[in-house]
Amino acid sequence: MAIWKVGLSCVASVKNGCMVIIDRKRIATMVEYRKTTPDDANSCVKILRHWIDETNWMPMLHSEPSMQQFWRGRLDQTAGWVAIENRRVVGFCIRDGGDITALYLDPSARRKGVGKELLDLAREDLDEVSLWVFAANTKALAFYTREGFVEVFRSDGDNEEGLPDIKLSWKR
Structure with a gap:
């Protein structure tokens, strides 16, 4: 299994990865990126359901168990990548051929370059x-x-x- 690690530094403009600044001290974090497996379904569904819950326009059409079953199958049949921070999935991107069918992030991973990195992985060979x-x-x-x-x-x-x-x- 391939794992990509992106080390992060505390600078004004971060192009890849993420950074955390507390009391103006540098705190480095590490985000790992790897291919998805069906075992990632629960984490992906949790991120997706959180996104649906926080929008005021997106309907919740399916139960959590049916979403988990659907995503377990999708993750087994498509190309996908997850972002992992502190041993927790914080984002995922799914590609079916030349179509990106999902790219969702946990709120903790937004605006830190994680989405861009997942997108870059999904399109790097196309x-x-x-x-x-x-x-x-x-x-x-x-x-x-x-x-x-x-x-x-x-x-x-x-x-x-x-x-x-x-x-x-x-x-x-």
């Missing part, structure tokens, strides 16, 4: 990647735009959630 993002998810839209994704299609909400979404594409 020349083109696409994904769908809900139109209401303005933070994700801003993130993907910064990463070079462009809008290629808008839906009227003809999906399981009944919410308008946007197809984005990235080319090397």
